[in-house]
Every structure is written in C-alpha cells, then in structure tokens.
Amino acid sequence: MTEQAGGPSFRLAIAPGVTPAKWVGVWRTRLADVPLELVQVDVLDRGAVVTDRTVDAGLLRLPLGREGLSVIPLYTEIPVVVVPKDHVVAAFDEVSSEELADEVFLHPLDDLLEWETLPGTPAQERPATTAAAIELVAAGVGVVVVPQSVARLHHRKDLTYRLVSDGPQSRIGFVWPEDETTELVEEFIGIVRGRTANSSRGRAAQQDASKASGDQQPKPRTKAQEKAAAARRETDRKAAAARKAGTRGGKLTGKRLGKRGNR
Structure with missing residues (x-):
C-alpha cells in the first residue's frame, strides 16, 4: 500500500500486452476511495519494481527469476x-x-x-x-x-x-512481495480469482460487515414512542406501589388480630 496525501493508494505494475481492464473496473467499484495507479514496466524488469517497492504488486510475465516474491499464475497466452x-x-x-x-x-x-x-x-x-x-x-x-x-x-x-x-506459451501472474501480503493485496487477489465482494477476505468485505453491523443498531424512538413508554412506566410504578401498600396492610391486620386473640 502506497501512502498519498489524501490517503492510501495501490500501485500496480503492468507488463507490455497485459490488459487488466476487467479487474481494474472491479477494483474501482469495490474500493472507490483507494486510487489504483497502473505503472507500465519493461518486460525485462522481471519484478524489480516489486522487489524494490516502487509498486505494491504487478501483473507480469513469468518466469521472474527473482527470490522474495509471491506469485499467483493467472493465465497463459498463445x-x-x-x-x-x-x-x-x-x-x-x-x-x-x-x-x-x-x-x-x-x-x-x-x-x-x-x-x-x-x-x-x-x-x-x-x-x-x-x-x-x-x-x-x-x-x-x-x-x-x-x-x-x-x-x-x-x-x-x-x-x-x-x-x-x-x-x-507465455504465462501471466500476479506478483507481490512475499512478506507483504497486505489488506489491499488480498483484495486484488480476491478480484483476480473471481471472489465476490462478500466472500473476499480484503478491505471491501470488512467494510460491508461493518456497514451491516451498523444497520442492525436500534433506531431512535419518536416523541410519541417516548411519551407512551413514560406512561407505561408511570402505570407500572403506581401498580407496584398499590401492591406494596396492600401487602403492608395485610401484615398489620394479621398482627392486630393476633393481639386481640391473645386477649
């Protein structure tokens, strides 16, 4: 993940001939607040821009001939x-x-x-x-x-x-630093593998879960509902007081009868 003045962005290296339009479209729908910057690289770069962190990941031609990179083969070309x-x-x-x-x-x-x-x-x-x-x-x-x-x-x-x-045949793969499988890398992996927004383990799924959780919060009550609730509380209070008074009266009567009986 690359930091910009306005927040995080994702820089993706693109080898000559690779056409990521479909995946880019999904990204910009799911993560509209995270700019996706495409960086055209020479085919002989072979992952150098990923290794030196110039970009966050890449869609590159294989083989790379470099260590320290994670690779998901995507497709082959005739x-x-x-x-x-x-x-x-x-x-x-x-x-x-x-x-x-x-x-x-x-x-x-x-x-x-x-x-x-x-x-x-x-x-x-x-x-x-x-x-x-x-x-x-x-x-x-x-x-x-x-x-x-x-x-x-x-x-x-x-x-x-x-x-x-x-x-x-020529193979195309998604490449990123093997020790930096970030949230946004996971999101792009989900996109190239065809996961839906809900099944992805990345940022979009977390945002959807957070939104769903927020949707389940109780809605504030209206003034009429507050007034009705207050009336019910008052009725319950009076009923409880009446029961308490009745119980107290019964105890006193019992004591008085007991005393009269002794006489």
Missing part, C-alpha cells in the same frame, strides 16, 4: 508469428515451428518465451526490443514470434499474425 500481410504464412490459420524453418527468425533481447529450439535461421543480430523486431518484420528482414497480446499491442496495418501451434 504464441503467434508476426509477418507481412502478403507473406505466405498469412494464407494459413496456424503454422508449426517446422513450417518456419526457412524464415529468418528475429529473437529480441526482451523475449521471455522459453524456446527449446529456435525455429528458422537466426538473424545476424538480436533486436534490442520486441518493438524493434516488429519494425524489422515490416521491413521484410524476417519474422518474430510473440504472445498474442503483444502482437495486438504492436498492431500495424501492413502486418498480420498467425498462431504457432507448437510454440512456447
């Missing part, structure tokens, strides 16, 4: 090959790695796909970034394989992409 629109591959719905054997394969330095064997013929130099590799594809230098969301991120009118059926 790999696609990015090619010019007039490329032969564009005529198919999907291809295999073997069918890319004759292609110049661009392998950017920020690629986290775990290949056992790279397809095609490696380019003479590795592009520094995926964005640079996409530019080279557009120039007709070669092809590149990336997660589908990354291909969409770098969409161009002159390029297209096709599924690589046997390519390595």
